[in-house]
Amino acid sequence: METPTTPDERLKAFGNQLINVHAWLREELANLRDDVDAHLAGGSARPRELPAHCLAFCSALERHHTGEDAAAFPALAEQFPALRPVLQELTRDHQIVSDILRRLQNLLDGLGNNDAAQPRHVQAELDGLAALLESHFTYEERKIVAALNALAAPDWDDAPPAFLLTAPVEQDNVSDNARHP
Known part of the structure; x- marks a missing residue:
């Protein structure tokens, strides 16, 4: 895939990148769900691996x-009221997602406490x-990809903001398998 070079191409890439990030997050969630299913079926996924996988996701x-x-929605609201x-x-x-993630993390922290119902709650x-x-x-x-593609965001010309990346920028402790440019 060729890197966009003109400002119009670069900005258009941000809306498309959002779709790519969502696809990656969907895939990671599917992998996490597969790990839980494997654990419940008596497979190889051990409970102690699930919290680490969940933490990364x-x-x-x-x-x-x-x-x-913090960044995209205020810019979109300003340019597209x-x-x-x-x-x-x-x-x-x-x-709501943040609340679910907190509950999920609490459940995963309790895995391995000999509570047979815990993995089913997860x-x-x-x-x-x-x-x-x-x-x-x-x-x-x-609703917003077209607006994001049309967004005039000069600060984003040199590099996409972190929310458009699939891998942590500053975290070195996440496995290379979880990193995508």
Whole structure:
């Protein structure tokens, strides 16, 4: 794939990058759900591996949503005032997702405490998270990608903001398998 060189091509790439980030997050969540399913089926996924996998996924998702709330949504609201209700709704979704991630982390922290129901609770939270994220991502892509592609954001010309990256910028402790440029 050729790197965009003109400002119009570069800005257009940000909307497309959002879709790529969402695809990566969907894939990571599917992998996490597969790990839980394997554990429940008596497979090789050990409970102590699940918290580490969840931490990497949850951190990436939180970074993405925090960046949208702090950078992209204010810029979009300023340049496209008609999008403000959509952006407010997406921000509310981010809070709900954050609450689910906290509950999920608490459940994962308790795995291995000989509570046979614990992995099923983790699975239920992941199922709810997957349903919410699929709806959220689809809605967000449908409503704001075109505006993001048209966004005049001179500060983004040199490098995309962190919320448009799939890998942590400053975290070296995440495995190379979780890193995508």
